[in-house]
Amino acid sequence: MLNFLGKWARSSEFSSDIPIYRGRPLAPKSPSILQSVFETVQEGLFVIEVNPQGYFFVKNNPSLVTMLGIRQASLQGLRPQDCLPPAIAEPLCSTCLGCLTHRQSKQYEMHQSEVDGGKILLITLAPVLLGESSPHHVVGACQDISLQKQSEASLKQQVKRENLLRTITQRIRESLHLPDVLQTTAEEVRTCLQVDQCLIFRCTPSGDAHPAAQSQTEEAPQRQPISIPKDWLAERYQAPRGGSPVVTNDTQTISLSPAVRQFVDHYPIRASISVPILEQNHLWGLLVVHECFAPRPWSSEEIFLLQQLADQVGIAIQQAQLYQQVQTLNAHLEDQVKERTQQLQQSLEFASLLKRITDKMHASLDEDQILQTVVLEIGNALNATYCDIALYDPSGQTCRITHEFSAVDLSLLNETIVMAESRCPDVYTQLFKGSLCQFCLLDRGGNYPSLPDTLALAIPIADDQNLVLGDIWIHRPQIDCFNEEEVRLVEQIAIQCAISMRQARLYQSSQGQVKELARINHIKDDFISTISHELRTPMSNMKMAIHMLRINLNNLEKQADYVNILEQECYRETALIDDLLNLQRLELSQQIPHWEKIVLPAWLRSLLEGFSSRILAQQQRLEVEIPDDLGDFWTDPQALSRVLMELLNNACKYTPPEERIIFRAQSQGSLLQVEISNFGTEIPAQELPRVFDKFYRVPRQDRWQQGGTGLGLALVQKTVTWLGGEINVESHSQQTTFRVKLPSPTFPQPPNN
Numbered sequence: 001m002l003n004f005l006g007k008w009a010r011s012s013e014f015s016s017d018i019p020i021y022r023g024r025p026l027a028p029k030s031p032s033i034l035q036s037v038f039e040t041v042q043e044g045l046f047v048i049e050v051n052p053q054g055y056f057f058v059k060n061n062p063s064l065v066t067m068l069g070i071r072q073a074s075l076q077g078l079r080p081q082d083c084l085p086p087a088i089a090e091p092l093c094s095t096c097l098g099c100l101t102h103r104q105s106k107q108y109e110m111h112q113s114e115v116d117g118g119k120i121l122l123i124t125l126a127p128v129l130l131g132e133s134s135p136h137h138v139v140g141a142c143q144d145i146s147l148q149k150q151s152e153a154s155l156k157q158q159v160k161r162e163n164l165l166r167t168i169t170q171r172i173r174e175s176l177h178l179p180d181v182l183q184t185t186a187e188e189v190r191t192c193l194q195v196d197q198c199l200i201f202r203c204t205p206s207g208d209a210h211p212a213a214q215s216q217t218e219e220a221p222q223r224q225p226i227s228i229p230k231d232w233l234a235e236r237y238q239a240p241r242g243g244s245p246v247v248t249n250d251t252q253t254i255s256l257s258p259a260v261r262q263f264v265d266h267y268p269i270r271a272s273i274s275v276p277i278l279e280q281n282h283l284w285g286l287l288v289v290h291e292c293f294a295p296r297p298w299s300s301e302e303i304f305l306l307q308q309l310a311d312q313v314g315i316a317i318q319q320a321q322l323y324q325q326v327q328t329l330n331a332h333l334e335d336q337v338k339e340r341t342q343q344l345q346q347s348l349e350f351a352s353l354l355k356r357i358t359d360k361m362h363a364s365l366d367e368d369q370i371l372q373t374v375v376l377e378i379g380n381a382l383n384a385t386y387c388d389i390a391l392y393d394p395s396g397q398t399c400r401i402t403h404e405f406s407a408v409d410l411s412l413l414n415e416t417i418v419m420a421e422s423r424c425p426d427v428y429t430q431l432f433k434g435s436l437c438q439f440c441l442l443d444r445g446g447n448y449p450s451l452p453d454t455l456a457l458a459i460p461i462a463d464d465q466n467l468v469l470g471d472i473w474i475h476r477p478q479i480d481c482f483n484e485e486e487v488r489l490v491e492q493i494a495i496q497c498a499i500s501m502r503q504a505r506l507y508q509s510s511q512g513q514v515k516e517l518a519r520i521n522h523i524k525d526d527f528i529s530t531i532s533h534e535l536r537t538p539m540s541n542m543k544m545a546i547h548m549l550r551i552n553l554n555n556l557e558k559q560a561d562y563v564n565i566l567e568q569e570c571y572r573e574t575a576l577i578d579d580l581l582n583l584q585r586l587e588l589s590q591q592i593p594h595w596e597k598i599v600l601p602a603w604l605r606s607l608l609e610g611f612s613s614r615i616l617a618q619q620q621r622l623e624v625e626i627p628d629d630l631g632d633f634w635t636d637p638q639a640l641s642r643v644l645m646e647l648l649n650n651a652c653k654y655t656p657p658e659e660r661i662i663f664r665a666q667s668q669g670s671l672l673q674v675e676i677s678n679f680g681t682e683i684p685a686q687e688l689p690r691v692f693d694k695f696y697r698v699p700r701q702d703r704w705q706q707g708g709t710g711l712g713l714a715l716v717q718k719t720v721t722w723l724g725g726e727i728n729v730e731s732h733s734q735q736t737t738f739r740v741k742l743p744s745p746t747f748p749q750p751p752n753n
Helices: 031-040 062-068 086-102 146-173 178-193 230-237 258-266 300-363 367-381 425-432 484-551 556-588 600-609 612-617 637-654 685-690 712-722
Strands: 044-051 054-060 106-111 120-128 137-144 197-203 209-216 246-248 271-279 282-291 386-392 398-406 416-418 437-441 454-462 468-477 596-599 621-625 632-635 660-668 671-679 726-732 735-743
Touching: 044 062, 044 086, 054 086, 062 137, 086 106, 086 120, 086 137, 146 178, 146 300, 178 197, 178 209, 178 282, 178 300, 209 282, 230 258, 271 300, 282 300, 300 367, 300 484, 367 386, 367 398, 367 468, 367 484, 398 468, 425 437, 425 454, 425 468, 454 484, 468 484, 484 556, 556 712, 596 600, 600 621, 600 637, 600 660, 612 621, 632 637, 637 660, 637 671, 637 712, 637 735, 685 726, 712 726
Parallel strands: 621 660
Antiparallel strands: 044 054, 044 137, 106 120, 120 137, 197 209, 197 282, 246 271, 271 282, 386 398, 386 468, 398 416, 437 454, 454 468, 596 632, 660 671, 671 735, 726 735
16 A cells, blocks of 8 residues: 555555456556655655664655644654654654554644644554564654644533533523522522622612622622612613623723722622623523632633523523412412302301201291391301390381390390480491491490490391391401301391291281180180179079969068069169170260269268178278268269279279278369279289270189179270270289279250259
8 A cells, every 4th residue: 555655565465466346447556646645645644664773754745744844845764853843753753663563553642832833633653564574664644633623622612511501501490489590590600600709680670780699609708799780780781782791801990980889899899791681682680700809801602601591591580480470370260269169168158057047047936036046146157246136116216135146245135225326327227228237336435345346247137028127236356357248148147037027926916816816715705604694693593583482472471582582683684784785885885974963972972871781791991082072063973873883892892801992082173083992902913904804804803702794894994985084993012993084074055954
């Protein structure tokens, strides 16, 4: 292969045989062609012979001396150490020796000094093997690989920068929490660029930039971060320079404003790079690196790296903000879901509560029990401080608290509130219109002295005819407002409460009617029994007297007795019938009084003489108080006599022995007032309103078992009313008094007797 070195072409490898390639003969090797190639090739070629005297150049081409920067055109016969610098000669000789020793090719790189051109040369050496003898020649090639090395270095630097950028970017994106992202960026950039400080500033609406993250070495001065001045930020990062980095190799060599100089001296800053961080083409902040102690010439690779990192930080900031927005939206949605779930849960609980309360109300027809159930259930369900139900009087002027729930030391049960004089008259106005009210109760006086400042909810209890029966008031702390679900619940409870109250009152009314019907039926039965007895007794006596007359027709004395019995029983029967007829006529107003003028003192004393024997027989005392100056009085004597006789009969009937009966008459202007009082007994208070009812008799009051029809006092009341007067009764302290007041009639012309 070295035919151009004809002097050493003695091996079979340099024979005259024509080489064959793929079955076709190649052109014969021509020493002139090889010599031409040897002379014109760009690589430096050379041959070195090794003998006992040393290493000698045998052959070289012009490219070699050009690469090595040698002035000689030919190195033939020269030793390397004689014509080459030691830095080139020594490695060349040692490599030739190794190549011959190991009988294999070797390569090494040779770096020339800046004086020699600063090239990087690739030296390739190969031993020339001729048969079995030891090699004595080395063929060498020298290639300038400076551009290749520069490209490799640039490529390695780019790969390193991209790996570094990828590593930092990965570290940045490991977190979506913005403070963590910024702090990681500051630490990684400071470590990567080997600077004293790295800070990230965030722009504010006021125009300056506040520090958001900081990382510094232990040797860097410990300073409290301060904001970048507004004017410096506006000068360097507003259009048209908005996205350009600001590079300062030495802050001592540039002119700065006082505010900026103060900022530089604070950290301190000797050299810096400030790269804008953009978010959607808007200035978000700055990525700043500082050298604190000495100037630093920043390389374009460092500036480019910071720009790329700033872009990544901008992307990370945008992602973090988007993530924060997503988190905020998720949190908002979760809150909405929780709120909706709570509302749904509350709605279900309130529906269950409403059903439970409604079932309890419908299960009872007792109004007190219904209202107590309502107030307790509402108070517990709504965590009320105080809750009450007040019922309105028919006039609509006052209300009375009938039921309450209290979680504090307060009780207003049975309190009566005058609505117009209350602290909240406007509230009652709204309640009467059927509207609810929710308001803050700040005044602690009035009816609620023990309650703190509370929020009150007042809801009317109105029936289907919009008649307000009462109200429900609920109090609880102001921080706990009533929501729509709670208000709706109380409204529905109030509606059900009104329905249940109406049903309970109808039930109570029907029960009262049933009791009244039962009472009337009992009176009817009692009357029928009494009237039957009263009618049958005289008839029996009369029948017996007639039978005895037949037996004793010849005994005149006994006949006279039996005739008297017949006469008395006939009179008794006639009187009973007359009472019934008179009562009927009085009720139908079919009769007018027969007015006569009587002398009251004499007429009254004559009336009382008939009772003397009966009073003595029953061991009673009659006290009479009749003034002599009573004078004359116009009345119906028969009707007045019937009234007074019935009242005296009742007094005798119900007065115990040894007790008094007082008859008192007096004049009050044109009125005659007669009082008949008996002692030793009294009519129960619950029976007083019924003593004038037809067929009614006070239970267990007839000491002498004299019986009666129950028509006497009813006939008395009707008669007194017929005469234009009035009668009343009072009974207490073992004394009963009937008081009759009769007016003297006024006639246009005095009637004839």
